[in-house]
Amino acid sequence: MAAIELDALTWPQVRAQIDAGRDTVVLALGATEQHGRHLPLATDALLGDHLARMLADRLDAFHAPTLRVGCSEHHVGFAGTMSLSESTFHAVVGDLVRSLLRGGFRRIVLVPTHGGNFAPLAAAVSKLDERQSVTALTDLGVLFQIAQMGEREYGVPLAEGGLHAGEWETSLLLAIHPDLVAMEHAEPGFTGDLQDALKGIFAEGGVAALSENGAIGDPRRATTEHGERYWSAAVDLALEQIEAAAREATTTRAPRHS
Known part of the structure; x- marks a missing residue:
């Protein structure tokens, strides 16, 4: 339904x-x-x-x-x-x-x-x-799994997939709201190591200290096709987490027998 x-x-x-x-x-x-x-x-x-x-x-x-x-x-x-x-x-x-x-x-x-x-x-x-x-x-690791999918299936380096407004996030929005994506203004932001980016984002100065335009990644290879694939994976990954949590809750609440 x-x-x-x-x-x-x-x-x-x-x-x-x-x-x-x-x-x-x-x-x-x-x-x-x-x-x-x-x-x-x-x-x-x-x-x-x-x-x-x-x-x-x-x-x-x-x-x-x-x-x-x-x-x-x-x-x-x-x-x-x-x-x-x-x-x-x-x-x-x-x-x-x-x-x-x-x-x-x-x-x-x-x-x-x-x-x-x-x-x-x-x-x-x-x-x-x-x-x-x-x-x-x-589990923030889901975001990295989507970025890894971009590298594995489309040859998009992790640094381009990024963490924020990079290839995979831009592709996700292209797939559902293409009218709101201004690809003519797409440009790379911070494209260094993602772990360094993750530390830097939450350090003093925030994203602005890493990226003048605010992007962490490079969105220029984003496509609607990529976005549709990422959406399918994102839903499956989220459902796996939901089902795992439900199983854990059931186990936790199950009565114990001596």
Whole structure:
């Protein structure tokens, strides 16, 4: 069955679906921040909308409105970037989870689509009394797996795939919103070692100290075809994490027999 758009229904319609057994909701945690000269500030939120909707399709679940501002302090200074402090982000995540559970949902799937949200999300969920009802995808390694796919299948070096507004992220947006991608302005940003980039992004000075244009990678080889392949892999990788978390939760809750 198709995903149910949570905000398109009345509350009695939502309640009826929950009572019928559709009690899972998928919520993406995106950002509004710079993405180089060629991608819009809404990139992470748009990717979140799409990924959460596809996951909700596969899980027969509700798709909640994406949180469109996240922890983007390392991008502040680039015009238009908006950011929450980690303490505020923790509070927002907690409030959203509790409100959805109070409304009858039994399972909340949280999907970060901005790199800066992964660690704060893990910390936020660890503090929740309700964490057994939450599945949070907090493995940042998924991003590296997509970059490695670009190298393996399309010959795109890891440095070009990058971490931010590089080949793979640009390809993902080309596949769903080509009208918002300005490939005529695509240009390389920081194209050094990705581990060095990951350390530098969160150091003093943030992304601006690494890349004048804000990109970590080189987007010029991005294509719609690549993006469609990356989307297929991203959904499969996310579902693997969700299923693994569900198995772990079942094992944790299983009664012990002496």
